[in-house]
């Protein structure tokens with residue numbers, strides 16, 4: 094570690110309303126841990142900020158001390174982007190406030206909030222912001238790279254519902270990005286990741302959803318995967334936008350709502366969530382429940398906050414995580430057979446594969462409206478490689494890589510970057526953002542972070558506009 098002068102650290106401590114943690118402090122090991130236990134980094138300083146003023150002080154300190162800067166919202170980056178060795182982590186986890194304006198149907202959310210924080214406060218008013226599927230995930234990283242979840246078919250991605258953001262620049266200025274103020278930055282923050290500055294709060298459009306939804310799983314022996322996937326492909330486009338139906342491959346976990354007699358068994362199932370009126374919902378999901386002879390059929394009315402946290406126990410902190418994801422433009426027989434083969438051979442009891450129809454509202458949005466690049470109808474295949482024992486890392490990681498390569502043969506090279514481990518040697522950044530978009534993002538990067546101080550992310554190197562551009 095670059096030995097920091099203790100006087101400088103004390104100055105930072107005095108400047109912050111929040112906490113400063115160094116290797117000499119007892120909470121250091123807990124404070125440096127991130128969701129993915131495979132990531133084990135030792136920052137020189139962790140600055141737990143309480144607001145924009147703390148963030149400004151932390152950035153100034155990092156610049157004076159010439160420290161690499163990592164920014165941490167919920168700490169769920171699978172690639173380990175929210176921590177670093179020998180640098181400063183600007184940790185926003187104390188900034189979890191959510192303020193809802195029920196009249197305007199908006200929610201102002203501090204950047205350290207989790208999805209659970211947002212659901213909890215918005216549901217008080219019968220509202221919801223579309224977000225992801227595991228409630229402890231951070232809203233910040235999820236929004237900045239897109240944000241997919243059960244409400245996306247109806248209301249779009251999380252970034253599609255962003256109305257404005259407050260950001261601290263690397264010069265220590267506070268700027269607002271919205272359709273009216275700094276519109277290029279606003280465009281870049283909706284899908285361009287954490288490249289441009291430290292976002293301190295987000296303002297979202299919220300929608301009337303809940304409090305009750307229909308949710309659950311209809312599952313079959315994994316040997317029936319091809320039929321299940323074909324059924325999903327052939328029916329999804331005729332289902333209402335209120336229905337979210339992913340196909341999931343998993344070994345039946347020891348979770349309350351799964352029948353005990355099937356625990357540990359490999360299955361393939363429809364993961365159903367219906368956000369419209371319940372009486373209509375039962376009719377909407379009937380054809381799915383009548384398909385074939387399900388081994389498991391547990392669909393129930395339940396509160397939105399329960400639905401949003403039902404996968405939490407299957408995604409605990411402390412697991413080794415290695416993920417990949419691939420958008421497949423079509424889902425023909427060859428793709429289906431490959432997906433079924435991969436899903437029938439998961440390398441550990443905790444590994445899950447999810448097949449997500451990417452259709453409806455996200456594909457209706459003008460492709461250039463946001464930096465989120467992928468708006469074509471397609472299928473997102475997400476391999477959640479996870480296991481307990483680090484001794485399994487080589488074997489399981491090799492399995493995920495091989496499965497990813499098999500999927501990539503059918504893809505266009507585009508992955509959903511939020512669901513990706515770092516893969517040295519493959520340029521997934523260029524694969525996701527097309528050339529024109531990358532050039533536009535690089536110009537915004539050059540304006541707000543010309544020295545590329547924020548580089549622990551899916552990095553966009555700064556490139557100022559050339560004359561005439």
Ligand SMILES: Cc1cc2nc3c(=O)[nH]c(=O)nc-3n(C[C@H](O)[C@H](O)[C@H](O)COP(=O)(O)OP(=O)(O)OC[C@H]3O[C@@H](n4cnc5c(N)ncnc54)[C@H](O)[C@@H]3O)c2cc1C
Pocket residue numbers: 128163164165166167168169170171174175185204224225226227230231232233234235236237239240241242286287288290291292293408511512549550551
């Ligand atoms: C269990 C689990 C479930 C998930 N489920 C979903 C899902 O359903 N849908 C989905 O879309 N994604 C999902 N993801 C992926 C998730 O969107 C990403 O991991 C995302 O990065 C998490 O955000 P975070 O704030 O927790 O991340 P962090 O690790 O804190 O940060 C991730 C990146 O964002 C940057 N960043 C974070 N906060 C800021 C900020 N305030 N300003 C600037 N940059 C910032 C960081 O520097 C880093 O580069 C899931 C991830 C996990 C681990």
